[in-house]
Amino acid sequence: xxxxxxxxxxxxxIEWEKRAAAFYEAGARNRPLSLxxxxxxxxxxxxxxxEQARQEGVAEMILEPIHGLDGExxxxxxSPETEEAVLLQQAxxxxxxxxxxxxxxxxxxxxxEVARLLQGLAQENVKRRERLDIGALTR
Amino acid sequence: xxxxxxxxxxxxxWVPSSSAEALEVHNPATGEVIARVxxxxxxxxxxxxxxxxxxxxxxxxTPPAVRARYMFRLKALMEEHFEELARTVTTxxxxxxxxxxxxVRRAIENVEVAAGIPSLLMGYNAEDVASGIDxxxxxxxxxxxxxxxPFNFPAMVPFWFLPYAVACGNTYIVKPSEVCPISQNRxxxxxxxxxxxxxxxxxxNGSKGxxxxxxxxxxxxxxxxxxxxxxxxxxxxxxxxxGKRAQCQAGAKxxxxxxxxxxxxxxxxxxxxxxxxxxxxxxxxxxxxxxxxEVYEPLKERLVEAASRLKVGNGLDETVQMGPVVxxxxxxxxxxxxxxxxxxxxxxxxxxxxxRVEGYPGGYFIGPTLFDRxxxxxxxxREEIFGPVLGLIPVADFEEALRIIEDLPYGNxxxxxxxxxxxxxxxKYRVRCGNIGINIGIAAPVATFPFAGMKRSFFGDxxxxxxDAIQFFTDRKVVITRWF
Numbered sequence: 220x221x222x223x224x225x226x227x228x229x230x231x232x233i234e235w236e237k238r239a240a241a242f243y244e245a246g247a248r249n250r251p252l253s254l255x256x257x258x259x260x261x262x263x264x265x266x267x268x269x270e271q272a273r274q275e276g277v278a279e280m281i282l283e284p285i286h287g288l289d290g291e292x293x294x295x296x297x298s299p300e301t302e303e304a305v306l307l308q309q310a311x312x313x314x315x316x317x318x319x320x321x322x323x324x325x326x327x328x329x330x331x332e333v334a335r336l337l338q339g340l341a342q343e344n345v346k347r348r349e350r351l352d353i354g355a356l357t358r
Numbered sequence: 359x360x361x362x363x364x365x366x367x368x369x370x371x372w373v374p375s376s377s378a379e380a381l382e383v384h385n386p387a388t389g390e391v392i393a394r395v396x397x398x399x400x401x402x403x404x405x406x407x408x409x410x411x412x413x414x415x416x417x418x419x420t421p422p423a424v425r426a427r428y429m430f431r432l433k434a435l436m437e438e439h440f441e442e443l444a445r446t447v448t449t450x451x452x453x454x455x456x457x458x459x460x461x462v463r464r465a466i467e468n469v470e471v472a473a474g475i476p477s478l479l480m481g482y483n484a485e486d487v488a489s490g491i492d493x494x495x496x497x498x499x500x501x502x503x504x505x506x507x508p509f510n511f512p513a514m515v516p517f518w519f520l521p522y523a524v525a526c527g528n529t530y531i532v533k534p535s536e537v538c539p540i541s542q543n544r545x546x547x548x549x550x551x552x553x554x555x556x557x558x559x560x561x562x563n564g565s566k567g568x569x570x571x572x573x574x575x576x577x578x579x580x581x582x583x584x585x586x587x588x589x590x591x592x593x594x595x596x597x598x599x600x601g602k603r604a605q606c607q608a609g610a611k612x613x614x615x616x617x618x619x620x621x622x623x624x625x626x627x628x629x630x631x632x633x634x635x636x637x638x639x640x641x642x643x644x645x646x647x648x649x650x651x652e653v654y655e656p657l658k659e660r661l662v663e664a665a666s667r668l669k670v671g672n673g674l675d676e677t678v679q680m681g682p683v684v685x686x687x688x689x690x691x692x693x694x695x696x697x698x699x700x701x702x703x704x705x706x707x708x709x710x711x712x713x714r715v716e717g718y719p720g721g722y723f724i725g726p727t728l729f730d731r732x733x734x735x736x737x738x739x740r741e742e743i744f745g746p747v748l749g750l751i752p753v754a755d756f757e758e759a760l761r762i763i764e765d766l767p768y769g770n771x772x773x774x775x776x777x778x779x780x781x782x783x784x785x786k787y788r789v790r791c792g793n794i795g796i797n798i799g800i801a802a803p804v805a806t807f808p809f810a811g812m813k814r815s816f817f818g819d820x821x822x823x824x825x826d827a828i829q830f831f832t833d834r835k836v837v838i839t840r841w842f
Contacts, residue, residue: 220677221669221677222677223669223677223679224454224456224676224677224678224679225456226454226455226456226459226676227676227677230676273459274437274440274441274459274463275463277456277459277460277463278460278463279457279460279461279463279464279635279800279802280798280799280800280801280802281628281631281798282456282457282460282631282635283624283627283628283630283631284627284630284631284664284667284668284679
């Protein structure tokens with residue numbers, strides 16, 4: 220799926236955060252994974268920021284076509300129905316892929332405030348990835 | 359039918375029209391009927407005017423700070439229903455979701471600006487204009503205003519006027535476009551939810567009969583209009599004949615001048631958005647590209663390549679970059695102009711008539727269309743097509759480009775793409791158009807600025823939005839005081 224409009228990029232990001240939140244929430248279910256719950260809550264907050272950006276950041280004057288961003292490049296299947304080690308591996312890949320997507324999207328976004336948001340989310344993903352290394356499955 | 363038969367909002371209540379006449383409203387992406395809009399009667403207009411007139415005295419006495427709070431409530435409701443409003447615009451008009459979101463955003467921005475009415479409505483005074491005499495100027499509302507809205511921005515355009523009119527203390531009647539009336543009807547549900555007192559805001563669906571009844575009604579003090587030049591001229595003349603204020607934004611034929619020093623990548627992107635955004639159905643749409651000197655060949659090549667890649671389809675699909683035009687009639691009119699262009703000798707580089715959108719056989723689709731070797735005297739270079747048809751005119755130099763713009767009957771917008779400050783200054787200084795873009799394809803003024811227009815693109819003096827709107831919707835009263 221080519222992400223060739225402002226709405227397509229933000230729609231993809233919103234769906235991503237929904238899936239990420241659901242993944243972390245399900246991963247934490249029946250397991251005392253406090254970090255996963257934190258990451259899920261953060262994903263919900265990120266989701267709201269993206270929805271707000273889609274609503275408030277749209278500037279009709281500069282809704283120019285966007286090229287070179289394909290959703291397929293960030294396709295990632297993750298399932299919380301697995302053992303903890305694999306779960307952690309999936310979470311790391313999720314954060315790495317998200318960081319890559321937000322970075323790529325920020326560089327193509329013509330609306331500066333929204334580009335800044337995407338850039339910020341990419342940086343958050345890098346830190347989230349680090350937190351998974353440090354205190355991933357602390358109980 | 360998804361939305362059923364639309365009703366009028368008069369005196370704080372939704373009332374079905376008594377008219378037996380109605381028009382179908384179509385989803386332009388599918389061709390399906392999605393609503394019926396009644397052609398309301400003059401009696402219904404009279405009832406709306408009576409309700410607005412009755413509401414006026416109490417509303418004008420409501421402190422501006424209190425009136426501002428209605429604006430805050432309205433803004434909150436519009437934010438809450440933002441996506442739904444955008445989807446409604448796309449469904450009835452066809453423009454892509456991003457464009458619909460941009461439209462709803464700009465409607466909200468006007469509500470935000472109007473919420474500043476306690477400051478905007480302040481007059482001015484001077485002490486001692488003569489010995490012991492002071493003078494002040496106050497701004498006062500006038501009464502019942504109305505607007506006649508176009509189809510191309512069905513949510514936004516009435517909000518160039520209504521928030522300001524009402525914030526100033528006037529009462530208001532909207533006649534939405536009969537082609538795209540649904541968004542405005544939905545916005546009136548939000549106005550109702552914001553609990554404006556009955557009669558302060560009213561909506562009467564219909565067509566020319568409603569317009570004529572409003573224009574000839576003695577209790578209507580002013581009208582705002584956005585639409586074509588012939589209708590704008592008619593409304594301006596009729597309103598003036600009946601002693602009303604009028605501001606009529608009319609047609610356009612906007613030129614985009616590209617100098618050889620313009621960076622081609624962003625310039626081409628901006629031209630595409632200008633010419634093909636909202637399927638060319640903007641009064642700010644770029645219709646002619648005046649390519650100066652050696653930029654002509656590379657610009658042509660890049661435009662064809664980029665325009666042919668635009669994805670056409672149902673605007674509700676986020677990956678679509680251009681939606682259908684609003685109606686079958688519009689589609690046929692645009693096809694007619696393409697035929698005319700060919701007859702008059704223009705060269706068709708990209709023929710949008712060939713576009714087919716899979717899964718939407720009944721949609722009113724036409725792809726980006728690009729004519730080359732257009733000459734300024736051709737019909738397609740002079741008349742407003744209001745569709746995704748762009749004409750490319752090679753010109754020798756900057757001065758020739760300016761002459762072509764000056765000779766156009768319209769003066770809505772013009773843009774220059776350049777890296778030269780000197781040419782940019784010359785352009786904005788000399789070009790007789792109301793909205794000038796420098797490296798901007800769609801020179802759309804934000805809510806704090808007037809939406810200007812010159813020549814046959816505007817009839818009147820004060821424009822919509824910003825300070826102009828406050829002036830239009832108020833009278834200045836000068837009070838000179840001496841105390842014995």
